[in-house]
Amino acid sequence: MLILALPILLGIAGLSKACAAIDEAPSPPTVPAGKAVAAQPASLGAAPPAPRLPPADLDKLYPFYMPMDALRQPAIKLTVKCDASRAAGREVYAGRDGESLYGRAEGGYEFVYEALDSAGQPCVYPFAPWMPQIVGSLQGTQYILRSSIPGQRVTFRSNNEWATIDLRMFDIGQQRVHFEMRDIELDFPGAVQPMGAVHLEAVGTARPGLLTAVIRRSKIYGGKNALFVPGGQTMLYIEDSELAGNVGSNVDQEHTSYINGILVSHFRNTSFHGQLAWQNIASGHQIKDKAYLRIYENVTVSNQPNTSTPSAMPLIDASSFGFTWSDNLHLQRVAPAQAPRDALIDLRSEILYGAPENYPWNVLVDGAWLMPASPLTVLDKVYLSVFLNTRVDSFRTEPYAIALRPQGTSIAPGTTTVEGNDSTNRAQQRMVSLAFNTTGRFKQVYSNEGWTFTDPELPAGAEWVTDRDAFIRHALGLIGR
Known part of the structure; x- marks a missing residue:
């Protein structure tokens, strides 16, 4: 019985149970409607850790927000043996053999890897996982890679320059697809060729088509980017994991994680570090995230390298278009070999990554919008980022922690590059950023740009911005998701 392959649709009651189980720091409680909130640090403190489920x-x-009720059991289930596979240097199966697929998989698959060797030690497979070509109808299919023991990680270790987990699906259209990876460590120090040690690509998606991707209790190292997710109708959720760096050589264009114009990126209890940098180049980011909606909970981001000098770039390069909600984000900057770029979180507006239908309002300045005198009264009508309980640890006193870059006036023909960012004024901007209880080593929370507010007093009716679930419902509801 594929218990682990049958997702449960969580309603409101189910969500409350799930959050209590898996949140180490739940969202701050919502203040009763009609009462203004004095956003003092004490009022936004994290709750004690809740007991965790097995x-x-x-x-x-x-x-x-992930619609998990339309999925079916994978048509293929293969179990990989530890000792025999290590001896052979490739997958050796218990029961049905992978060769029976002739390199093609239809109807979804579940690959289960034996967690322990004959001595009871965690299994280390000396190769990258084999991935068949996906064929046939994709509707409702699942693609699952997991350890045989929940919570016991298996390791794949290879110096092969093409080592990767590469899930590519083409012409998805309006179909519903799900990918999951649980309790798997990828150690690919020589994988300089693949775009990602984990590469998740859904080509040709259209509403209501959707790829959901869930990564739990895993560690990823290698590839041009450790994690690479191109744009599309994709929702990405990662928890209890470590993104440990990349090994690509194009150091200013490759990152620990590179997430293009997808719908949602949601990270919980996860760390990012190890972007491969060069001493004389500013290099890349630990998180390059251009999703429409970004949720960061109990996330640590550091420029601590593995084998190179530390990157001098902002730790997080995100889009100012769309929505960001963060709680207990820990930012760590160690000294790079060159002068660091200002901002640890850079909310940028120079490029439009997502599909136009992913945005409820024009991402460019136009005559349809002028910010009212009290921006905090229209938080439901602007692109919004909210940062709760952010901690900054840096080798220096940062001039500021967060930058909100301005919108532009046009998109260059034939490109996604936004122009005119330097010619717009503050009143034309339809973006607001709020920060509550930011601590650490910095002169000020925000750069002197845009509509930014530090520990503001929220007007009655705006309390939803500190409630994670209300924030998510608002952002996705604006685009019919």
Whole structure:
């Protein structure tokens, strides 16, 4: 019985149970409607950690916004043996053999890797996982890679320059597809060729088509980017994991994680570090995230390298278009070999990454919008970022922690490059950023740009911005998701 392959649709009640189980720091409680909020640091403190469920139970819980009820059991299930596979240098199966697929998989698959060797030690497979070509109808299919023991990680270690987990699906259209990776460590120090040690690509998606991707209790190292997710109708959720760096040589264009114009990126209890940098180049980011909606919970981001000098670039390069909600984000900057770029979080507006239908309002300045005198009264009508309980640890006193870059006036013909960012004024901007209880080593929270507010007093009716679930519902509701 494929208990772990059958996702559970969480309603409101189910979501509350899930959050209590898997949140180490739940969202701050919502203040009763009609009462103004004096956003003092004490009022936004994180709740004590909730008791955690066993991994097998956590694996049945999914974010409420992911529609998990339309999925079916994978048609293919293969179990990989540890000792025999290590001896052979490739997958050796218990029961049905991978060769029976002739390199093609239809109807979804579940690959289960034996977690322990004959001595009871965690299994280290000396190769990258084999991935068949996906064929046939994709509707409702699942593609699952997991350890045989929930919570017991297996390791794949290879110096092959093409080592990767590469899930590519073409012409998805309006179909619903799901990918999951649980309790897997990828150690690919020589994988300089693949775009990602994990590469998740859904080509040709159209509403209501959707790829959901869930990564739990895993560690990823290698590739041009450790994680690479091109644009599309994709929702990405990662929890209890470590993105440990990349090994690509194009250091200013490759990152620990590179997430293009997808719908949602949601990280919980996860760390990012190890972007491969060069001493004389500013290099890349630990998180390059251009999703429409970004949720960061109990996330640590550091420029601590693995084998190179530290990157001098902002730790997080995100889009100012769309929505960001963060709680307990820990930013760590160690000294790079050159002068660091200002901003640890850079909310940028020079390029439009997502499809136009992913945005409820024009991402460019136009005559249809002028910010009213009290921006905090229209938080439901602007692109919004909210940062709760952010901690900054840096080798220096940062001039500021967060930058909100201005919108432009046009998109260069034949490109996605936004022009005219330097010619717009503050009143024309339809973006607001709020920060509550930011601590650490910096002179000020925000750069002197845009509509930014530090520890503001929220007007009655705006309390939803500190509630994670209300924030998510608002952002996705604006685009019919």
